[in-house]
Amino acid sequence: MKAFVTGATGFLGASIVRELLKDGWEVRVLARPGSDRRNLRGLDVDVREGDLRNRDLLIRDLAGCQALFHAAADYRLWTNDPAAMYAANVDGTRTILEAALAAGVQRTVYTSSVGTLGNPGDGTPGTEDTPVTLADMVGHYKRSKFLAERVAEELATKGLPLVIVNPSTPVGPYDVKPTPTGKIIVDFLNRKMPAFLDTGLNIIDVEDCARGHLLAWEKGRAGQKYILGGEDLTLKAIFGQLAALTGLPAPRFRLPYGPILAAAYVNEAISRVTGREPLIPLAGVQMAKKFMFFDSGKAVRELGLPRRPAREALQRAVSWFRANGYAV
DSSP states (O other): EEEEETTTTTHHHHHHHHHHHTTTEEEEEEOOOOOOGGGGGOOOOOEEEOOOOOOHHHHHTTTTTTTEOOOOOOOOOOOOOOHHHHHHIIIIHHHHHHHHHHHOOOOOEEOOOGGOOOOSSSSSOOOOOOOOOOGGHHHHHHHHHHHHHHHHHHHHHHTEEEEEEEEEEEEOOOOOOOOOOHHHHHHHHOOOOOESSSSSEEEEEHHHHHHHHHHHHHHTTOEEEEEOOOOOEEEHHHHHHHHHHHHHOOOOEOOOOHHHHHHHHHHHHHHHHOOOOOSSOOOHHTTSSSOEEEEEEEEHHHHHOOOOOOHHHHHHHHHHHHHHSSSS
């Protein structure tokens, strides 16, 4: 069996590649010329250089593949070029999915995000069916992923055998960039996290999340979406677990939301002038107003999604960051 993976140089995409290789798949990956390929080092994969704009090239690269895992995305909480983010996340998704349809790929798994789903925000977990609209999306990343998910649904109605997965917050090894959540862990390890906002996340080990993609390809119902999530934790509880794992003190001070939001607006205004990433991304602060808790019961029941405890996922992340020089 042969699989084609986009986003394979990234955190989650590289973990999908590793899970495929464990199961004996031949793996072909798409990588931009000059991209950071540390996450593919030592892996037996067929690297095809290109991007998501060239439909004909993608059709050629997809030839002979039974599976497409489309995990590529421009994931940033702030950008000074929103058009590029929409081009990558929305237009790129349309191009690769149309190419998969033309190439006759047996089944496609599209990586969306829990950020596209409805969420009461008060600690009640959201599900695949919680009502949501584009107006509920905060920031260009969430808006672009929401629109990309609509593209995926459209292509499914045109005959593309497709399953949508909505990962929550993966943590674990090989977070080379690191992701925004990985940066929180790194900042904690480096004693740069003196306080916290009152918010919450759903934590899943990145390996379990990647395995969920393979299970979606194998067992998922075409046209359906599945939340790939693990354990709901407040940010305070996450720091408490990190403190217990490392012996480092957890931040004790809870920041008031209003002043931090005001500071984020100021940072955003400055960044529009300088073109530099803000110290306090506005979208990140606005997202933190809601507790991002989700119910992954559907994926557990229908796919058999594995979910190790968040404590174990955090321990694996801490060990990897320390072993690779991100923290002492």
